[in-house]
Amino acid sequence: MAAHAELVCIPEDRLAAELPHADALLVWEFGTDALPGAWPERGGPRWVHTASAGVDRLMFPALRDSEAILTNSRGVFEQPIAEYVAGQIIALAKDFAGTYDRQREHVWRHRVTQRVWGTRAVVLGGGPIGRAVVRTLRALGIETDLVGRTRREGDPEVGTVHAFDELDGLLARADWVVCAAPLTEQTQDLFDAATFARMKRGARFVNVGRGPMVVEKDLLAALEEGQLGGAALDVFREEPLPADNPLWDAPNLLVSPHMSADTDTWLDDLAEVFADNFTRWRAGRPLRNVVDKELGYVPVADAPQAAAEEGPR
Amino acid sequence: MAAHAELVCIPEDRLAAELPHADALLVWEFGTDALPGAWPERGGPRWVHTASAGVDRLMFPALRDSEAILTNSRGVFEQPIAEYVAGQIIALAKDFAGTYDRQREHVWRHRVTQRVWGTRAVVLGGGPIGRAVVRTLRALGIETDLVGRTRREGDPEVGTVHAFDELDGLLARADWVVCAAPLTEQTQDLFDAATFARMKRGARFVNVGRGPMVVEKDLLAALEEGQLGGAALDVFREEPLPADNPLWDAPNLLVSPHMSADTDTWLDDLAEVFADNFTRWRAGRPLRNVVDKELGYVPVADAPQAAAEEGPR
Numbered sequence: 001m002a003a004h005a006e007l008v009c010i011p012e013d014r015l016a017a018e019l020p021h022a023d024a025l026l027v028w029e030f031g032t033d034a035l036p037g038a039w040p041e042r043g044g045p046r047w048v049h050t051a052s053a054g055v056d057r058l059m060f061p062a063l064r065d066s067e068a069i070l071t072n073s074r075g076v077f078e079q080p081i082a083e084y085v086a087g088q089i090i091a092l093a094k095d096f097a098g099t100y101d102r103q104r105e106h107v108w109r110h111r112v113t114q115r116v117w118g119t120r121a122v123v124l125g126g127g128p129i130g131r132a133v134v135r136t137l138r139a140l141g142i143e144t145d146l147v148g149r150t151r152r153e154g155d156p157e158v159g160t161v162h163a164f165d166e167l168d169g170l171l172a173r174a175d176w177v178v179c180a181a182p183l184t185e186q187t188q189d190l191f192d193a194a195t196f197a198r199m200k201r202g203a204r205f206v207n208v209g210r211g212p213m214v215v216e217k218d219l220l221a222a223l224e225e226g227q228l229g230g231a232a233l234d235v236f237r238e239e240p241l242p243a244d245n246p247l248w249d250a251p252n253l254l255v256s257p258h259m260s261a262d263t264d265t266w267l268d269d270l271a272e273v274f275a276d277n278f279t280r281w282r283a284g285r286p287l288r289n290v291v292d293k294e295l296g297y298v299p300v301a302d303a304p305q306a307a308a309e310e311g312p313r
Numbered sequence: 314m315a316a317h318a319e320l321v322c323i324p325e326d327r328l329a330a331e332l333p334h335a336d337a338l339l340v341w342e343f344g345t346d347a348l349p350g351a352w353p354e355r356g357g358p359r360w361v362h363t364a365s366a367g368v369d370r371l372m373f374p375a376l377r378d379s380e381a382i383l384t385n386s387r388g389v390f391e392q393p394i395a396e397y398v399a400g401q402i403i404a405l406a407k408d409f410a411g412t413y414d415r416q417r418e419h420v421w422r423h424r425v426t427q428r429v430w431g432t433r434a435v436v437l438g439g440g441p442i443g444r445a446v447v448r449t450l451r452a453l454g455i456e457t458d459l460v461g462r463t464r465r466e467g468d469p470e471v472g473t474v475h476a477f478d479e480l481d482g483l484l485a486r487a488d489w490v491v492c493a494a495p496l497t498e499q500t501q502d503l504f505d506a507a508t509f510a511r512m513k514r515g516a517r518f519v520n521v522g523r524g525p526m527v528v529e530k531d532l533l534a535a536l537e538e539g540q541l542g543g544a545a546l547d548v549f550r551e552e553p554l555p556a557d558n559p560l561w562d563a564p565n566l567l568v569s570p571h572m573s574a575d576t577d578t579w580l581d582d583l584a585e586v587f588a589d590n591f592t593r594w595r596a597g598r599p600l601r602n603v604v605d606k607e608l609g610y611v612p613v614a615d616a617p618q619a620a621a622e623e624g625p626r
Contacts, residue, residue, distance in 0.1 A: 087406075264427055
């Protein structure tokens with residue numbers, strides 16, 4: 001790649017100085033908050049690629065309103081995340097955490113646990129992560145409904161995609177509620193006391209989306225009160241989760257440090273996605289994984305969209 | 314059922330007195346060792362049904378050589394066990410145990426873990442449990458080979474079933490080795506130092522079969538030395554596992570108390586299997602789940618076999 005571009009690796013504090021001169025920006029440190037303040041008033045990169053599936057930190061007005069094409073790393077994270085969700089659902093159903101606790105104490109205590117086959121799940125998030133979760137849970141015999149933005153019948157991959165406004169009805173009959181949606185105005189604070197109250201009593205909740213979709217004090221209350229039978233969170237409003245946050249000790253809650261997508265092949269996989277798009281960009285060909293900046297995610301109809309007509313400067 | 318039979322519920326110490334008068338025996342407490350000593354010298358039940366999938370404790374000579382039909386509870390346990398295996402494989406790949414440990418300490422520590430999609434597994438056990446495991450692992454994108462007793466091509470459910478003597482070659486390339494076989498002379502002490510040495514270094518081992526198939530001191534050594542990258546055992550040579558057994562603290566070993574099959578619907582499911590067979594037996598119709606007493610399990614070609622021609626006395 002160095003043969004085809006001048007590569008500059010910049011820390012956050014040099015963003016403002018370098019961005020006006022960059023044709024393309026690879027956001028490798030995708031947790032950064034430095035971009036909105038550093039985005040140039042005019043010009044700036046015509047292509048921004050992020051080494052993440054989520055793009056909520058890139059949805060600031062200057063980039064959103066710019067001509068820049070935004071692409072993400074769809075394809076790298078969804079299978080590991082789907083495996084994580086399946087694993088946590090089985091772990092909750094079979095009380096793996098309780099088994100590990102007893103192992104530590106050398107205590108043999110047989111319990112009766114649950115079968116996941118034949119249970120029901122609803123997955124919020126019609127993007128590639130939600131779809132991978134749906135495929136995986138269905139493979140385990142879990143009857144799984146997918147909720148996206150708008151209703152669609154006959155989807156070749158998942159059948160019916162339910163509309164967002166059907167969520168409440170589906171929540172009432174689900175044993176498992178999985179949040180795999182992007183953070184948008186619609187999903188911010190979505191999982192609050194009212195939403196948890198609409199779930200079947202004892203339902204379990206898994207969040208692999210973004211922390212701000214969950215009102216954490218309401219989740220804590222629902223767990224303590226038993227309305228929620230358990231939960232597994234990989235994302236939090238504040239990350240790292242502070243050591244004194246009560247979620248660490250919440251009953252039947254599995255806390256993991258935002259790692260569900262991160263496998264030992266991810267660096268190679270991320271590099272491959274970027275290199276493929278870079279090659280396309282140089283050639284003026286349509287890029288992959290182009291984010292719809294109005295929607296905040298890559299539309300499912302994944303037809304590559306046209307890059308800037310002129311190609312790279 | 315009480316309308317159609319005289320039901321006698323007997324503890325172990327009354328077995329010897331009651332068995333000569335019983336037409337049928339339901340072995341509910343399937344962990345019992347009392348049957349061999351209590352089986353009558355002549356006569357005895359013409360039908361023995363066990364509330365388990367495994368029948369190794371019923372393979373004593375007097376029953377084996379008798380005319381009694383032996384049936385088991387195939388169908389009740391395999392899906393929960395397959396889910397357990399899938400869950401433990403994901404838990405090992407994603408280090409759930411390490412995540413729970415850090416949660417207990419309120420420590421946020423991101424790690425890179427593994428994707429199971431694209432890995433390879435070999436499952437020993439051509440019976441219904443092994444088959445359910447194969448189906449479930451394949452659904453997770455794990456390339457899975459099944460080893461049974463004899464080689465069979467074109468199996469409608471799993472494709473090729475490999476012969477037992479192909480196991481060594483398959484072990485060498487598997488990331489996951491799952492034991493779901495019945496305990497027989499062939500499988501007793503099968504997983505010893507030599508077998509672990511044939512596995513790919515760092516492979517992980519899951520046992521949902523029976524404890525005596527594993528030489529536990531060799532397993533411990535393989536874990537400590539790193540030849541095995543991890544293991545999950547639900548069965549042990551001595552159960553309950555004594556509190557001072559070193560397996561409790563073995564590195565990367567998940568110990569669970571023989572509960573992988575036991576879900577909150579199992580009693581209903583077990584009752585249903587027995588009731589169905591009881592109805593068949595009364596009517597002189599072929600029973601389901603008839604164990605081949607030479608093989609020690611229900612042959613896969615699951616054509617119901619003829620019950621005793623005269624039907625119940």
